[in-house]
Amino acid sequence: MAASLDTATTQPMPAAAPAAGGDARLPSLVGLTRSGLSEALAGIGVPQRDLRMRVGQLWQWIYFRGVRDFDAMTNVGKGLRAELARHFTLARPEIVSEQVSVDGTRKWLLRMPPTGPHDRGAEVEAVYIPEADRGTLCVSSQVGCTLTCTFCHTGTQRLVRNLTAAEIVAQLVVARDRLGDWPGAARPTDGLVPDAERAVSNIVFMGMGEPLYNFEGVRDAVEVISDGEGLSLSRRRITLSTSGVVPMIGRAGDEIGTMLAISLHATRDDLRDELVPLNKKYPIRDLLEACRGYPGLSNARRITFEYVMLKGVNDSLAEARDLVRLLKGIPAKINLIPFNPWPGTRYECSDWEQIEDFSEVVFRAGYASPVRTPRGRDILAACGQLKSETEKLRARARLMLESGIGAEGLFVAGEAD
Numbered sequence: 001m002a003a004s005l006d007t008a009t010t011q012p013m014p015a016a017a018p019a020a021g022g023d024a025r026l027p028s029l030v031g032l033t034r035s036g037l038s039e040a041l042a043g044i045g046v047p048q049r050d051l052r053m054r055v056g057q058l059w060q061w062i063y064f065r066g067v068r069d070f071d072a073m074t075n076v077g078k079g080l081r082a083e084l085a086r087h088f089t090l091a092r093p094e095i096v097s098e099q100v101s102v103d104g105t106r107k108w109l110l111r112m113p114p115t116g117p118h119d120r121g122a123e124v125e126a127v128y129i130p131e132a133d134r135g136t137l138c139v140s141s142q143v144g145c146t147l148t149c150t151f152c153h154t155g156t157q158r159l160v161r162n163l164t165a166a167e168i169v170a171q172l173v174v175a176r177d178r179l180g181d182w183p184g185a186a187r188p189t190d191g192l193v194p195d196a197e198r199a200v201s202n203i204v205f206m207g208m209g210e211p212l213y214n215f216e217g218v219r220d221a222v223e224v225i226s227d228g229e230g231l232s233l234s235r236r237r238i239t240l241s242t243s244g245v246v247p248m249i250g251r252a253g254d255e256i257g258t259m260l261a262i263s264l265h266a267t268r269d270d271l272r273d274e275l276v277p278l279n280k281k282y283p284i285r286d287l288l289e290a291c292r293g294y295p296g297l298s299n300a301r302r303i304t305f306e307y308v309m310l311k312g313v314n315d316s317l318a319e320a321r322d323l324v325r326l327l328k329g330i331p332a333k334i335n336l337i338p339f340n341p342w343p344g345t346r347y348e349c350s351d352w353e354q355i356e357d358f359s360e361v362v363f364r365a366g367y368a369s370p371v372r373t374p375r376g377r378d379i380l381a382a383c384g385q386l387k388s389e390t391e392k393l394r395a396r397a398r399l400m401l402e403s404g405i406g407a408e409g410l411f412v413a414g415e416a417d
């Protein structure tokens with residue numbers, strides 16, 4: 001098992017400047033829905049009768065071409081372009097840092113524009129996972145998380161706020177900027193970018209936060225991302241991963257309509273109560289009932305059940321058999337995830353042989369049971385490891401105060417994490 005990667009060749013990249021796009025004090029149009037754009041245009045006096053046409057034009061430039069300057073919008077009259085630049089920008093979130101793992105995984109720490117005088121700008125992480133024929137972007141839906149899943153590093157960071165739909169969409173826009181994923185743009189030469197038409201071919205809502213606790217934000221973001229005249233990623237290539245917010249699952253199927261993944265991780269309520277505390281509110285039986293009723297569920301649209309492999313905790317073969325029994329009748333895929341260790345965790349990853357034996361039981365029962373290859377472990381970008389750099393820096397500072405050791409020693413300790 002690839003328990004560790006050659007971290008020596010990991011490249012922490014210098015922080016990139018915020019994307020060009022005008023005066024940072026003005027609101028950005030990047031990430032807005034069609035109705036949001038329409039409102040913005042109406043607000044600067046674009047006549048009602050022109051709104052639809054103007055929104056269509058801007059939509060193409062922003063989401064199909066990825067332009068950063070109103071002057072590039074050649075089919076929009078000069079007067080309106082100047083007016084747009086006076087009131088808005090096409091700015092993206094600031095890239096605080098970019099790290100490229102030795103396996104090609106990229107992690108960005110992004111700072112969103114401040115939402116008010118007391119907001120320094122929320123920071124979230126987005127991770128890009130390239131494979132030979134596709135590239136998956138893992139996006140965050142919240143800053144921090146209220147759910148304290150005990151195997152998850154993000155769960156140790158308190159919830160700051162929900163991201164807006166625009167802030168979710170902007171994560172994709174930044175990724176496409178950095179990956180040269182716009183028509184005519186150049187692909188980066190460092191790290192792996194798949195040899196496919198699109199560098200980002202899939203999106204998973206598996207970054208920071210519980211997407212169903214930010215329902216409207218996620219719904220509107222998916223509307224923008226899946227719009228066929230812009231970013232154009234089919235809903236079947238977007239997966240929403242939930243820890244099991246039962247009352248919202250049916251509504252998610254109806255109103256968001258993406259693929260669904262469930263963070264299951266245990267076959268008994270007493271254990272799941274511990275691993276995913278939300279289980280105390282919505283136990284396994286209710287969760288699976290909601291899955292059986294997920295709108296559009298079929299063999300072609302199966303639900304993915306995620307199961308993190310924790311040594312001696314949930315990885316016995318009896319549990320593999322229980323898992324198969326539990327999911328009977330649900331068109332499902334089972335995704336076995338080798339646990340990605342993070343500083344301070346109490347869990348260990350299951351032994352590789354145990355993961356293989358577990359997978360064999362699941363496979364023999366007729367389920368596809370891919371074992372997810374750990375990606376980006378050297379840059380803490382793997383599943384469940386996301387936590388913003390500022391939090392880590394704060395933790396280091398706290399430790400420094402507590403232990404009274406010098407900053408240099410701490411830095412080394414931090415890096416050794």
Ligand code: SF4
Pocket residue numbers: 145146147148149152153154155156207208209210243263384
């Ligand atoms: S696994 Fe997801 S829902 Fe649970 S704490 Fe981590 S980010 Fe939150």
